[in-house]
Structure formats: C-alpha cells, structure tokens
Amino acid sequence: SPLHPLLVSLPKCEHHLHLEGCLTPDLLFALSAQNQIPLPSPSTDPAFASPATLAARYTVFTSLDDFLHYYYIGFRVLVTPADFEALAWSYFLHAHTNANVRHAEVFFDPQAHTSRAIPLSTVIAGFSAAAARAQTELGMSSILIPCLLRHLPVADSAATYSALVAGDYFASGVLGGLGLCSSELAQPPQLWAPIFADANARGIRRTVHAGEEGPPAYVAAALDHLAAMRIDHGVRAAEDTELLARLAADGVMLSLCPVSNAALRVTRSVADAPVRALLAHGVKFSVNSDDPAYFGAWIQDVYCAVQDAFALTADEWAGIARVAVQGSWCGEERKGEMM
Ligand code: ADE
Numbered sequence: 001s002p003l004h005p006l007l008v009s010l011p012k013c014e015h016h017l018h019l020e021g022c023l024t025p026d027l028l029f030a031l032s033a034q035n036q037i038p039l040p041s042p043s044t045d046p047a048f049a050s051p052a053t054l055a056a057r058y059t060v061f062t063s064l065d066d067f068l069h070y071y072y073i074g075f076r077v078l079v080t081p082a083d084f085e086a087l088a089w090s091y092f093l094h095a096h097t098n099a100n101v102r103h104a105e106v107f108f109d110p111q112a113h114t115s116r117a118i119p120l121s122t123v124i125a126g127f128s129a130a131a132a133r134a135q136t137e138l139g140m141s142s143i144l145i146p147c148l149l150r151h152l153p154v155a156d157s158a159a160t161y162s163a164l165v166a167g168d169y170f171a172s173g174v175l176g177g178l179g180l181c182s183s184e185l186a187q188p189p190q191l192w193a194p195i196f197a198d199a200n201a202r203g204i205r206r207t208v209h210a211g212e213e214g215p216p217a218y219v220a221a222a223l224d225h226l227a228a229m230r231i232d233h234g235v236r237a238a239e240d241t242e243l244l245a246r247l248a249a250d251g252v253m254l255s256l257c258p259v260s261n262a263a264l265r266v267t268r269s270v271a272d273a274p275v276r277a278l279l280a281h282g283v284k285f286s287v288n289s290d291d292p293a294y295f296g297a298w299i300q301d302v303y304c305a306v307q308d309a310f311a312l313t314a315d316e317w318a319g320i321a322r323v324a325v326q327g328s329w330c331g332e333e334r335k336g337e338m339m
C-alpha cells in the first residue's frame, strides 16, 4: 500500500506487548550459552537444533497453548537484572527506531520468573532500568504492567500480587497497572475477582486478556467481575452486538493484535480482525504486536498488515492514532505532547 511509509513513521502508542515476547531465537540461544541454562534437547524437540529451526517452528503455531509452551521455555534463560534490562531495552530501542513508538505500556509475567527462584526485585530492577533509559535517551515514556497467570492456581496469583503490593511497586509508581493473561479457555475471569477488587480499591489500573480464545461472555465477565478498564485482544467481542454497544458506551478500549491472532489460529487471517465492526460500532481499539519475536512482526509490520487487509484511509489511521493516545494510561500532559 502507498500508505506503508506513513504508517511506519506515524507516532504510535503500544498497549499490548509482552516484554518476554521480545526474546528472539538468537537472544534465547545466546543467553542459554551465557547463563549455562540448557534448552530442550533437539532429540526431544527438533525445533531446538538452532535459532533458525526454532524460528521456523514459530511460524506454525496451532493455538494459544502451543505458543505458550515455547514462550515459557524462553523464560528459563533470563536470570540476571542485566538479562531483563537487555531484553526490555532491545524492545524500546527497536520500537523507537523502527516504528516511532512514543509511549509503550508493556506486560511481563512475574510468576514465570519467581517459580524459577528469580526474585521479583531482579526482574523489576532490570525492566525498570531499561524503561528509565528509554525515557532519558529516547524520550519514550512507558508503563510496566505485571500480568497474573491464569494457568497457575489463583492462590499463586494472590501470593504474587501481595508481594508486589508489599514491595511498594504500585504505590511508588514503578508498576503502573495490573494485567491477567496466559491460557484462557478453562479459566473464567471471575476467579480473580478478589485480587482485582483489592487492586481497584488501591487505585491500581486494571487490564485483562479476554475474548482471545475465550467467548464474548469472558469479556463481559472481565468488565463485571474484575472492573477491567481495558480489554486485551477482545476479538471475539465482535460476535456479540450488545457487548459491542456496551464497550462503545463505556469507552472501553480493546488492544487488538491481529497478526498474533492469525499466528495463533484465533482467526484465519488478519482480514478476519473485527476492524470494520469496531469502527462501525464506535468501539475504541489500538493496534499492537503482542509477542513480536514469536510472530515475526513488530508493531509497524502489524500496522502495515492491517492496512493490506482493510485499505483504511489516512483519516481513519489518524483517528486510530488519536484513540491510542487518549486510551493510554500516561498523564494528560504527556497525552498533550503526543496529540
Ligand atoms: N502471554 C503472552 N502472549 C499472550 C497471549 N496472546 N494471550 C495470552 N497470554 C499471553
């Protein structure tokens, strides 16, 4: 499309990006060697023969859980604060340089680190150092959002959430919100209601992965029971017209990841993303990358893929960019700088 250069340079906000989803096969193998952490043997999974074979395996994911299997293996090689800082810095630098991302709200999964005896303080020190450097060196603002993991018992989420509160990470502003992610189907949002009610009472912002593989009812449940202020993915909300009307009326933004959805077979292709339905119903959305190192597409590639599928006008893109700024969790002053 002739709009591609404009879409690449368009100032962006990213709202749905997992920092651990920025671990490329090359960095995975390098950190495995450096930290002497073995990867699965190629005799049990031939994908682990080399970075190239692993990248090839990433192109044929069959589901969210098939992806999550590889995603959590990747976590094993992250050990020191410097590892976490390098990973996050690689994202910030890439997003700034190649996509003109001005503001990024980024997820990470504390439980998949603490379960390997990596302290919360190690993870957060590394990620927050990279965020500070992105602000100073790139003028890029960011918000760090820990996600609780649905495939683990709720009690494990509760313990991690309590440790984050006790560590003063939210009140001090080091962390700017609370998320919920991982496997969706067997884990309805309401199971996390007590934790999210506590977060709400403390003034901690809340966002929830819902309606990715799960039904529209899980999106409604995230609003009803978790007081979610944003919905991550939410693609399947498009199946329910009443839900679309509610999202529009309440001004709830969806952080769409159309390339991720196609890669994980949530949709058949980017063209199946509910872009037209959301625009028609006045539902706010932003366009995001999710786990760029696993899906082979960074945010500028996702913008271009959406354009190839929907042929939006420059005015429609300007509207999408404005909604992304308005739906961000930065202060009004920062939003003003980005409008
Ligand atoms: N963690 C990382 N990427 C995810 C996704 N697309 N859905 C749920 N959990 C995730």
Ligand code: ZN
Pocket (backbone or CB within 6 Å): 016, 017, 018, 181, 209, 232, 290
């Ligand atoms: Zn996600």
